[in-house]
Amino acid sequence: MEIVVFGAGSLGSLLGGLLGSEHQVTLVGRDPHIAAVRSGGLSITGTFDQKVRPDATTDGTGLTADLAVVTVKSFDTEDAARSLATGEYDVALSVQNGIGNEETLSEHLDYPVLAGTATYGARLDEPGHVDCTGKGKVTLGARNGGTSSTADDIAATFTAAGIDASAVPDMPRRLWEKLAVNAGINPVTALSRVRNGALGEEPPSEIARTAAVETARVARAEGVDLADETVRSRVDTVVDATARNHSSMYQDVLSGRRTEIEAINGAILERAEGHGIDVPVNRTLAGLLGAWERENTNNGI
Ligand code: KPL
Numbered sequence: 434m435e436i437v438v439f440g441a442g443s444l445g446s447l448l449g450g451l452l453g454s455e456h457q458v459t460l461v462g463r464d465p466h467i468a469a470v471r472s473g474g475l476s477i478t479g480t481f482d483q484k485v486r487p488d489a490t491t492d493g494t495g496l497t498a499d500l501a502v503v504t505v506k507s508f509d510t511e512d513a514a515r516s517l518a519t520g521e522y523d524v525a526l527s528v529q530n531g532i533g534n535e536e537t538l539s540e541h542l543d544y545p546v547l548a549g550t551a552t553y554g555a556r557l558d559e560p561g562h563v564d565c566t567g568k569g570k571v572t573l574g575a576r577n578g579g580t581s582s583t584a585d586d587i588a589a590t591f592t593a594a595g596i597d598a599s600a601v602p603d604m605p606r607r608l609w610e611k612l613a614v615n616a617g618i619n620p621v622t623a624l625s626r627v628r629n630g631a632l633g634e635e636p637p638s639e640i641a642r643t644a645a646v647e648t649a650r651v652a653r654a655e656g657v658d659l660a661d662e663t664v665r666s667r668v669d670t671v672v673d674a675t676a677r678n679h680s681s682m683y684q685d686v687l688s689g690r691r692t693e694i695e696a697i698n699g700a701i702l703e704r705a706e707g708h709g710i711d712v713p714v715n716r717t718l719a720g721l722l723g724a725w726e727r728e729n730t731n732n733g734i
Contacts, residue, residue, distance in 0.1 A: 434590060435498040436460075437522070439513045441489065443475040443555035443684070444528065445504030446563040448571070448596065450475045452502075453487040455594045461493035461516075469561030474652045478558075479565035483597070496520040500587065501539060507531035507696035514541035514591050524583055526573060530619075530681065531696030531702075532612050535576040548586055548604040549573035550611040552671060553596075554629075554678035558671055578605050609657045613648035613664040614671050615697050617641030619682035620718035623692065624725075626683065630676025632668075640714060647712040648701050654708035682722075691730050693723040 434456045438449035441462025449460045453475070460470060470489040477483045481617060489497075493516035501522045505513045507529055518541045519558060525542060527534045528549040538546045571591055575581040584600035591598035618629055622639045625631070632638045645664040652659040669680030685692040698719040706713040 436500045436502060436635050437461060437496050437498040439493055439501055439503045440505030443557045443563055444551055447553060447555040448502060449487055449564055450477045450485050450563060451596050452594045454483060454486040455625055458487040460487050465489060465560040466494060467491050473561050476562045477565060480568045481565050494519040498567040499523050503527045503529060507534055507693050510534045510537045514538045517542060526587060530615050530693050531606060532700050546576055547573055548576040548608055550607055554675050565680050571596055572601050572607055574601045574604040578603055588690045604716060606657050606659055609652035609659050610664060610667055613645035614667055616648045616701055616715060617644040617668050620694060620698060620722050621678045622680040623682040623686045624721055629672050629678045631679055632672045644714045644718060650710055651701055651705045654710060689729055691726060692722055694719055
């Protein structure tokens with residue numbers, strides 16, 4: 434199968450690298466990582482120990498493949514969609530944080546867009562090298578819910594490449610559940626500068642759980658059946674399973690990069706306002722991270 438992975442950050446490089454042992458993969462990303470992959474290949478360490486040689490490019494326009502896996506940061510989804518629209522694909526799969534990425538892709542693409550979530554821990558240690566810090570799971574399916582034979586096939590393709598993946602019929606609920614987990618874990622770890630495992634302690638864990646519960650309230654107002662207790666315990670499960678990880682938002686802060694605060698807590702805040710729901714913890718986290726971004730990056734919200 435020909436696969437293009439749009440977004441060769443830590444997760445995209447991990448998924449693309451693993452798929453690359455079985456399939457013809459092209460990674461689309463930025464230098465110096467892409468230059469390093471082109472010259473010396475991609476090493477995957479940690480849970481895996483592999484060296485692969487996928488194609489790699491900084492120009493994602495005009496490519497052709499069976500499958501596009503989109504792993505760009507949510508604020509780059511629109512740009513990725515425009516590039517994808519210049520190529521030819523059978524299907525696109527979004528495996529991104531935040532909410533609404535699939536809609537953005539669908540507005541530009543005339544082929545099916547599937548939704549996905551991933552809980553793998555990954556870190557780009559240096560150009561050409563991705564460290565898998567936690568074996569997680571990829572869950573994917575039709576973006577509006579229901580069964581999809583294409584999703585079943587892609588899950589089987591991922592599984593054959595050593596990625597724990599399954600196709601599910603309830604992606605809208607899964608996306609909100611993942612949003613709730615990210616709304617708690619990501620900003621709290623980024624602001625306190627700690628690994629996910631530190632959220633096993635009080636009080637940071639309670640702040641993370643409360644942000645998740647606020648998110649579940651907004652999800653229910655949007656017609657998604659997501660219980661408070663489900664997201665509370667999900668935060669705890671993900672903290673345990675990814676204890677060694679630096680969350681993606683903490684990694685962004687450590688590197689002085691723009692974070693996904695706007696697409697995660699900011700999006701929750703916006704939708705909550707639309708329903709007249711108060712989400713004080715999400716508002717506080719978005720405000721604090723927003724202040725950090727304005728001071729430390731060129732992309733302050
Ligand atoms: O998705 C994640 C992220 O860091 O963005 C979690 C699940 C919190 C793992 O770190």
